[in-house]
Amino acid sequence: MTATFDPPAPRAPVAAPDRPGRLSRAVVHGWVMTRRNLLHAVRSPAEPLLTLFIPLMMVLVFGFVFGEGMAHPGTGGADGFRAFLMPGIFVMAMLYSVSATATGVSMDSSRAVIGRFRSMPMAASALLTGRAAADMLRALLETAVLVGCGLLIGWRWEGTAVEAVQAIGLLLLFRFAMTWVGIYLGLVTSDPDVVGLIVYPLAFPLGVVSTTFTPPELMPGVLGAVAEWNPVSSVVNAMRELFGNPGVGGDSWVAAHPVLMAVLWPLAILAVCVPPALARFRNLSR
């Protein structure tokens, strides 16, 4: 190359980029992305409000429209059924949140802005940790609204405050596992319009073939067994036990250890979903 160049204008010295440790960078960037996701929710509130609308509708439909008809010996009348129902509604709300998480992740990975994130010295984990953290904060808010709604319709926790906090803790652990299911689904499904829709046919049977509405012994053989071992049932049963609400009883081992299972199931789900989600994320657009 023989061409000559004008000497470049003297460059103002640029401070050497700070190189904070990996962990502090991951934390700061995770927080920046959490704020971004929360701002999204605040600036387009339709989606979070709709997500909350579904469990509230279920309280009305199952608690009042079907309430008297769905009561069973374990619950007594409609009031008892509503106390029986509320823990199930909490868990349903967390289950359907998979859709919001998956849609958010899928939209992020199809947006052009991901290109800029990748061209920056950003902790790659921040996209996922920011999503998970923002979803957990949303889950706290949703839980508070649902607790308020439950108190309005006559649901109470009958046990100690510590047990009630433990019940909420199990609920949030389940939500955390669902967040990672959503992250994985969002990463493997490239079309954000589709991913929100595929969650419902997956979540609906999981929500219904469980102890949420009906004791398993009232279901036909196989369905009853599925309902007993359903992770949703374990979380619902554990919350009923800790809240002191009417439960479904049952003699099986899984029915007798709901709290243990409500810890083990989410951990198992996390063990299955997190590694492939991370691998998928690292391989995005390679």
Place this chain on the structure above:
Amino acid sequence: MDDPVITATALRKRNGATRALDGFDLAVPRGAVLALLGPNGAGKTTAVEILATLRRADSGRACVAGFDVAREPDRVRERIGLAGQYAAVDELLTGRANLVMFGRLNGLGAAAARRRADELLERFALTEAAGRRVDGYSGGMRRRLDLAASLTRDPQVLFLDEPTTGLDPRSRNGVWESVRDLVGAGTTVLLTTQYLEEADRLADRIAVLDSGAVIAEGTADELKSRIGGDQIDVVAAGAGDLGAIAAVAARISGASPQVRTDERRVSVAVSVSARIGVLGGILRELDAAGLEVEDIGVRRPTLDDVFLGLTGRAGADAPAGAERHETEEVSA
């Protein structure tokens, strides 16, 4: 070229069945503005994506700002900015929130990121729109915000992927001005474009890309002289004089003229050093012979001519407007 800040050696990358890059070599000196010019599908965007660490090459090697893009991507990312045709900003956030977010991700503290955001908003005339959501911005505003976002931490190297594609002429001029300001500050810029005019206006070096490889590289003038220097065009007032004018042009220039009857135009090639003398000679001879001309002038070849000369195909799907504009300007 003692201090190239971007080097690429034998980069290859497949996109499915097509070879997006096929032996891509490039060296860009510090402080230069290099335009990667080529039609759609020539591999421009793939080249930028690899140099900006978004994708990995299948083979070959590339260094940017002293670091290998495959081995130390984070070091490269600390030193580059990327802006492009897709305006990669967060649509649901305000302009200001975008810049603060990108500043934080670029390693600035919260207060520094806010300060920097305000500076950039001011500089890109976005202060008034700073509090509005980006999905309400015009195309030009979005592109300016995108450019601002790539500058949150004074990059040593700035990649601009088709920075003005799809913009109206006024917004395009705005982006060009911003880029020229940056270049004044010593930033090395690699821009891709399919607008021949854009490369000519902004870049001090041009690499012509075709089918995933650089087929020619040099200054705009070098590329133009490579396809045969300047030419003198004479447009006759009457079609009847064309033969006589062609004879004069041939005698003075010593080259064989091309005659386009439909345009009443006679063209002869001249070397850059001889063009003024030849032009004067032709004018005097025509005057002496009483041959009337409508127009006469020296025309430098356009980059469109360059692309045609190098590849045998017309260059780019650039809108007709951009090319016409260029012709007018060069012949003026």
